Amino acid sequence: MSHSVANGHCLCGQVRFSFAEPPLWCGYCHCESCRRNTGAVVATFIGVDSERFQRTGPVASYASSPGVIRDFCRVCGTPLTYRADRFPGETHIYLSTLDEPDRFKPEFHVFCAEKIAWFDTNDKLPRHVATTTSATGDT
Numbered sequence: 749m750s751h752s753v754a755n756g757h758c759l760c761g762q763v764r765f766s767f768a769e770p771p772l773w774c775g776y777c778h779c780e781s782c783r784r785n786t787g788a789v790v791a792t793f794i795g796v797d798s799e800r801f802q803r804t805g806p807v808a809s810y811a812s813s814p815g816v817i818r819d820f821c822r823v824c825g826t827p828l829t830y831r832a833d834r835f836p837g838e839t840h841i842y843l844s845t846l847d848e849p850d851r852f853k854p855e856f857h858v859f860c861a862e863k864i865a866w867f868d869t870n871d872k873l874p875r876h877v878a879t880t881t882s883a884t885g886d887t
């Protein structure tokens with residue numbers, strides 16, 4: 749059995765990571781915290797099994813709310829990953845930090861209640877008001 753490996757890195761290149769495919773899911777998050785963390789109008793995440801995720805380099809962490817950790821590069825500040833008590837065993841990677849982000853496509857939207865009003869995407873994906881129980885888009 750062979751698995752593809754997806755690679756990524758921060759802006760300065762000192763933090764490098766990889767995960768064994770396939771990822772668990774891929775989706776947009778419109779929540780205010782992700783917007784502030786990324787500076788973008790929407791965040792796009794890849795969810796992976798933490799045991800299939802590897803990373804090297806100068807990573808720092810910030811607890812953005814109870815039970816939530818956001819990791820970033822200590823040198824260049826690039827936001828990299830999200831981990832939360834309510835998603836045990838999962839690491840959520842910002843898709844835009846991947847070397848080949850085109851290989852993965854979002855399957856759903858979460859926290860649409862917090863979406864910037866003028867922003868929209870031209871897709872027919874499921875749109876959830878808040879989060880989903882499993883983050884897979886199945887409610």
Ligand SMILES: [Zn+2]
Pocket residue numbers: 758759760761762763821822823824825826
């Ligand atoms: Zn960096």
Ligand SMILES: [Zn+2]
Pocket residue numbers: 777778779780781782783791859
């Ligand atoms: Zn979010």
